[in-house]
Amino acid sequence: MRLSYLKMSGFRGVKDSIDLSLSPGFVVITGRNGTGKTTICDAIEYGLTGCIRSNVSRKEKGEAITDYLWWRGSGEPKDRYVTVGFVDEAGRAFGITRTPKGVSASDCESLEKLLCDQRVAPPECLKQLCRTTILRAEEITQLSLDLPETERFGFVLSALGTTDFSNAEEKAKDLVNKLKNMYADLERRYDLARQKINDVTGRLSEAKSQTSKYKSISGAEELIKKILDLESSDVPDLLETVRKAISGLRVQTNNLIHVQKDVASLDKRRREIESASFKEDLGKIENQMDELENQLREVDGEMEGLEKAIHEEERQTPRLASLAELYEQGRRLGLEDGRCPLCGSSVAETDYDKHLLQLEQSVKNASDVMTSLVESRSNAVKRKYELQTTLESVKRKYEDLSHSKEIIDREIEVLQKAAEESGFKDQPLVSDLLSDYVEDNRKRIQGLEKALASLEVSRAYEQMAELENEVKAAKKHRIEIEQRMMKVHHALRQGKDALALIRRVSGEMIDERLAELSPLMEELYFRLRPHVDWQEVKYCIRGDVRRFLSFEVGDGLNPSFFFSSGQRRAAGLAFLLAIHLSRTWCNLSTLILDDPVQHIDDFRALHLTEVLAAIRQSGRHVICTAEDPSLAELLCRRLRSEEGSEGCLVDMDYNSEVGVHLSSVRNIHPTVHKILMSA
Amino acid sequence: MNLAHEARSILEDAGYITAVPDQDSLMFYFEDNSLLGFIVIHERSETILDHWEEQQDSFLRHHAMRLRREPNKAWNVYSIHLTSDKPRTEVSGQLFQIEEDFRGTRKLVRAGIETKSDLLRALLPLLPIQNLIAVQPEDAYENLRERLATQNSSLAGILGDTQVHELVALLTEEE
Numbered sequence: 001m002r003l004s005y006l007k008m009s010g011f012r013g014v015k016d017s018i019d020l021s022l023s024p025g026f027v028v029i030t031g032r033n034g035t036g037k038t039t040i041c042d043a044i045e046y047g048l049t050g051c052i053r054s055n056v057s058r059k060e061k062g063e064a065i066t067d068y069l070w071w072r073g074s075g076e077p078k079d080r081y082v083t084v085g086f087v088d089e090a091g092r093a094f095g096i097t098r099t100p101k102g103v104s105a106s107d108c109e110s111l112e113k114l115l116c117d118q119r120v121a122p123p124e125c126l127k128q129l130c131r132t133t134i135l136r137a138e139e140i141t142q143l144s145l146d147l148p149e150t151e152r153f154g155f156v157l158s159a160l161g162t163t164d165f166s167n168a169e170e171k172a173k174d175l176v177n178k179l180k181n182m183y184a185d186l187e188r189r190y191d192l193a194r195q196k197i198n199d200v201t202g203r204l205s206e207a208k209s210q211t212s213k214y215k216s217i218s219g220a221e222e223l224i225k226k227i228l229d230l231e232s233s234d235v236p237d238l239l240e241t242v243r244k245a246i247s248g249l250r251v252q253t254n255n256l257i258h259v260q261k262d263v264a265s266l267d268k269r270r271r272e273i274e275s276a277s278f279k280e281d282l283g284k285i286e287n288q289m290d291e292l293e294n295q296l297r298e299v300d301g302e303m304e305g306l307e308k309a310i311h312e313e314e315r316q317t318p319r320l321a322s323l324a325e326l327y328e329q330g331r332r333l334g335l336e337d338g339r340c341p342l343c344g345s346s347v348a349e350t351d352y353d354k355h356l357l358q359l360e361q362s363v364k365n366a367s368d369v370m371t372s373l374v375e376s377r378s379n380a381v382k383r384k385y386e387l388q389t390t391l392e393s394v395k396r397k398y399e400d401l402s403h404s405k406e407i408i409d410r411e412i413e414v415l416q417k418a419a420e421e422s423g424f425k426d427q428p429l430v431s432d433l434l435s436d437y438v439e440d441n442r443k444r445i446q447g448l449e450k451a452l453a454s455l456e457v458s459r460a461y462e463q464m465a466e467l468e469n470e471v472k473a474a475k476k477h478r479i480e481i482e483q484r485m486m487k488v489h490h491a492l493r494q495g496k497d498a499l500a501l502i503r504r505v506s507g508e509m510i511d512e513r514l515a516e517l518s519p520l521m522e523e524l525y526f527r528l529r530p531h532v533d534w535q536e537v538k539y540c541i542r543g544d545v546r547r548f549l550s551f552e553v554g555d556g557l558n559p560s561f562f563f564s565s566g567q568r569r570a571a572g573l574a575f576l577l578a579i580h581l582s583r584t585w586c587n588l589s590t591l592i593l594d595d596p597v598q599h600i601d602d603f604r605a606l607h608l609t610e611v612l613a614a615i616r617q618s619g620r621h622v623i624c625t626a627e628d629p630s631l632a633e634l635l636c637r638r639l640r641s642e643e644g645s646e647g648c649l650v651d652m653d654y655n656s657e658v659g660v661h662l663s664s665v666r667n668i669h670p671t672v673h674k675i676l677m678s679a
Numbered sequence: 680m681n682l683a684h685e686a687r688s689i690l691e692d693a694g695y696i697t698a699v700p701d702q703d704s705l706m707f708y709f710e711d712n713s714l715l716g717f718i719v720i721h722e723r724s725e726t727i728l729d730h731w732e733e734q735q736d737s738f739l740r741h742h743a744m745r746l747r748r749e750p751n752k753a754w755n756v757y758s759i760h761l762t763s764d765k766p767r768t769e770v771s772g773q774l775f776q777i778e779e780d781f782r783g784t785r786k787l788v789r790a791g792i793e794t795k796s797d798l799l800r801a802l803l804p805l806l807p808i809q810n811l812i813a814v815q816p817e818d819a820y821e822n823l824r825e826r827l828a829t830q831n832s833s834l835a836g837i838l839g840d841t842q843v844h845e846l847v848a849l850l851t852e853e854e
Contacts, residue, residue, distance in 0.1 A: 165819075165823065168823070168837050168838050171837050171843060171846075172837050174843045175837065175843050175846050175847065175850075178843060178844070178847050179847060179850070179851075182847065182851070484851075487851050487852060488851050491847070491850035491851045494830055494831050494834060494850060495834075495850065497830055498827055498830060498834045498837060501823070501826055501827060501830070502823065502827075502837070505819070505822065505823045505826065509819055516812045517812070519809075519810040520808070520810040520811065520812060522810075523803070523808065523809055523810045524808075526800060526803065527803050527804065532775060581808065581811055581812065582812045584812060602781070603778070603779055606781075606785070607804075610804040613713070614803070614804075614806060614807050614808050615808060617693075617806075617807035617808070618807045618808045618811055634754070636751075637713075637751050637752075637754045637755055638713065638755060640712065640713045641713075642712055642713075668751075670712060671712050671713065671749055671751060671752045672749075673745075673748060673749055673752075674696070674710055675710060675715055675742060675745040675746055675748070675749055675752060675753075676696075676698065676708045676709075676710045676715050676742065676745070677696045677698060677708075677710055
């Protein structure tokens with residue numbers, strides 16, 4: 001299958017219609033800049049895919065290259081369409097026409113099916129076809145040496161069209177993840193089962209330890225029933241009853257111990273009251289009281305006499321005051337001319353002084369008597385107070401002693417009530433009896449405790465049997481989980497192996513395809529000879545998850561970094577031509593090169609021409625644009641126009657009226673004569 | 680290895696007609712519908728430097744009349760100089776420069792040819808692409824299916840419509 005014709009109108013720089021028959025051997029298109037050489041390539045790509053790829057992907061002022069697919073110059077074209085024609089090896093013709101509204105006519109059901117082997121074609125196969133069929137000048141290095149290693153690998157992979165196992169890989173990943181989750185869940189369950197076994201085994205060990213301490217439990221129930229005076233009961237209830245009874249007995253016993261102590265103390269006090277010494281002491285206190293009362297009466301009599309005497313003395317008080325006044329006046333005045341100032345009688349001075357001295361002594365005596373009486377009365381009052389205090393104290397002591405028995409009786413009554421509440425009934429409240437009762441209680445508690453322990457051991461035996469069954473069940477469960485884990489682990493290993501196998505097979509396929517590509521690429525590189533010293537190139541793949549494809553020349557040198565632009569372009573062409581020739585999925589045999597010799601010197605342009613000739617020789621249909629007319633002529637001479645696969649040279653031009661148009665089309669006829677061998 | 684004999688064989692396999700103009704010389708002609716030229720086998724690298732130009736001019740002079748009859752073909756004349764001798768470095772550079780001389784014919788100069796592979800590479804500009812990939816894509820799915828099935832027949836379901844939960848059940852024998 002090859003391209004057979006191209007028609008267009010109103011497309012890109014073409015205003016009027018162009019009808020170009022594409023010779024079966026090759027088509028060389030030449031023309032100055034802007035004469036529509038690239039438009040031919042654009043039209044072919046547009047016809048195949050409905051769009052054109054461009055390195056101008058940006059927008060400017062809201063416009064993109066898609067806004068310039070159709071004629072934008074002055075005047076209106078008669079029509080707007082692009083038609084691409086194909087012809088297969090059997091001579092059957094097909095065509096597809098696209099207008100700004102989409103596909104308007106097509107001779108084939110599906111262009112994809114027509115041009116691509118759907119079994120192994122890459123996704124978006126028509127776009128992939130265009131990328132690897134139409135080698136544009138600006139893309140030669142972009143899609144080869146300038147492409148990042150991972151994208152270069154992806155480009156090669158998609159261009160070669162290996163079988164896509166991504167769905168199978170995703171499915172295998174999902175399978176592995178599900179099995180991993182299942183295994184993780186089983187591991188958790190296994191751990192839980194182990195934990196349970198450990199727990200139950202621990203409890204079992206504890207139960208065994210208890211049972212080893214108490215071997216006999218016979219009679220425990222009878223003993224309990226006897227102690228607690230019970231009819232019959234189930235063991236669980238009996239255990240609870242006994243635990244409560246022991247607790248109650250302990251409380252009662254403690255209470256009775258306190259009662260017993262109080263009773264013992266009261267007994268001692270009662271014995272003291274009833275003793276002779278107590279009575280003797282009581283008599284002594286009575287005598288002391290009588291004596292104190294007698295002394296008190298005597299003091300009262302003494303105080304009455306003193307009051308009378310004081311009263312008598314107080315009656316003399318005015319006279320004594322006058323005498324004292326008289327003494328003071330007589331002393332102050334003295335004799336007046338030998339005469340007494342009171343009576344006027346003549347008196348000797350000595351006598352006068354004698355009389356004053358007598359007067360003073362008389363007042364002093366009366367005062368001393370009074371002072372003595374008052375002092376005595378004060379002492380009597382003091383003594384009376386002391387006697388009254390002592391008497392009251394003795395009386396209180398007497399009353400206390402005389403009421404001790406009644407107090408003891410009342411306390412005994414309280415203790416009796418407390419003892420009855422603690423189970424001590426119908427017995428005299430005597431310390432010895434209480435002591436016996438407390439001792440009995442202790443024995444009952446001890447008996448109950450032993451019986452309780454026996455019963456608990458019995459219970460432990462039952463629990464032990466249950467625990468042993470539980471351990472068996474848990475171990476069985478663990479084995480089941482373990483077996484399931486082994487199965488899932490085996491399945492997981494198989495799942496992982498399957499995933500690895502899918503990846504391996506996928507990688508092997510890629511490696512095989514690349515291995516197939518390698519000699520072709522090396523041959524093309526050698527033919528194009530980008531570098532005089534490094535005439536061989538190798539590709540190098542690394543990485544497992546992200547894969548990288550790089551080129552090497554010489555001793556591990558990367559041509560991307562040290563080749564000149566022309567050398568890189570030549571090396572890139574070798575790479576892209578190798579990919580083009582390796583597409584086993586593509587039925588289109590046409591190779592299109594848009595000005596491939598930019599930046600390439602004449603010597604390497606000659607190499608390229610020879611490579612294109614070799615490609616032609618291999619049965620390919622070649623379309624090549626070249627700005628240089630002499631290069632176009634060279635291509636026409638070398639691209640082997642042969643009978644049945646002739647070539648043509650198309651000269652293009654541009655004028656403002658019709659835009660891009662065909663200036664001339666010259667068929668290149670095959671050579672008829674042999675020169676050297678004609679003889 | 681007889682270079683002349685092997686070179687003729689390679690070119691004839693590629694569709695060229697060859698002829699020996701002089702039984703005593705180590706030169707032969709070749710021609711097909713597009714190309715023509717001559718190949719000279721040299722014993723030493725230095726003799727290429729000494730004689731290439733003279734041999735070219737002699738060839739063109741000798742066939743001038745016939746070349747004029749086919750002007751297009753006359754542009755496609757090759758003069759090819761081969762030797763098994765390994766050139767010294769300075770000679771190697773000079774040999775390469777001969778190829779860059781576009782006057783008269785297209786020159787191919789190759790020295791140090793020891794194997795048929797070397798010879799094939801030397802003549803590549805005259806030959807069609809040698810390493811075209813002709814292998815048809817094998818049924819990779821079937822290949823993978825078989826390899827998966829050798830592990831566990833259920834695993835082949837990864838490539839089919841079997842759901843993942845069904846695969847899990849099959850692999851773990853879970854009913």
